[in-house]
Amino acid sequence: MPKYAEEILAAVTELQQHPTAEQVFLEMKREHPSIALGTVYKHLNGLAEEGLLLRITEQGSPDRYDRTERHDHLICSRCGKIADVHLPDIQSRIEHALGREILSYDLKIRYICPDCRKQEENNAEGGTQ
Ligand SMILES: [Zn+2]
Ligand SMILES: [Zn+2]
Incomplete structure (x- = not known):
């Protein structure tokens, strides 16, 4: 698994706060000031497609991500x-x-x-x- 993907997965599962992509991005930015929002989106999508993360879609609000347990x-x-x-x-x-x-x-x-x-x-x- 690419380095960022692993950290993004950890950020979502450990925060347990159903973060939006934006919130994951801000969390990642603390360790990696140069990371791009697009990179975070790409990995979140990839992880959701692989079934490693759960995507919660709710009309009228941004998608949130969650652990799959x-x-x-x-x-x-x-x-x-x-x-x-x-x-x-x-x-x-x-x-x-x-x-x-x-x-x-x-x-x-x-x-x-x-x-x-x-x-x-x-x-x-x-x-x-
Ligand atoms: Zn309320
Ligand atoms: Zn949840």
Whole structure:
């Protein structure tokens, strides 16, 4: 694996914050001031195609990258923040329902995150100005 690809993979899996390509780029730039954004994109695409990274696409926001270890996502409908959730494996249940084996599933659960909910409550309390 090319040197950058290995470091990019490590950056995404270790940060565990679902970074965008831009955030990975900034992280890489600390060690490699001359690295180009295009290089980071190229490696992220390559790693996603090889199945070493997971790409999370969400309409209206930039793609994010993630480790491939089995877990699911809670996505805030307000701010777009992504949180990891570890649900008991539902693959066997899906397979049972379908009566056939599946390769994978992609689950995105949408909610209002605690921060946004708090903000909403504060606004409600504020009432009329
Ligand atoms: Zn939120
Ligand atoms: Zn995740």
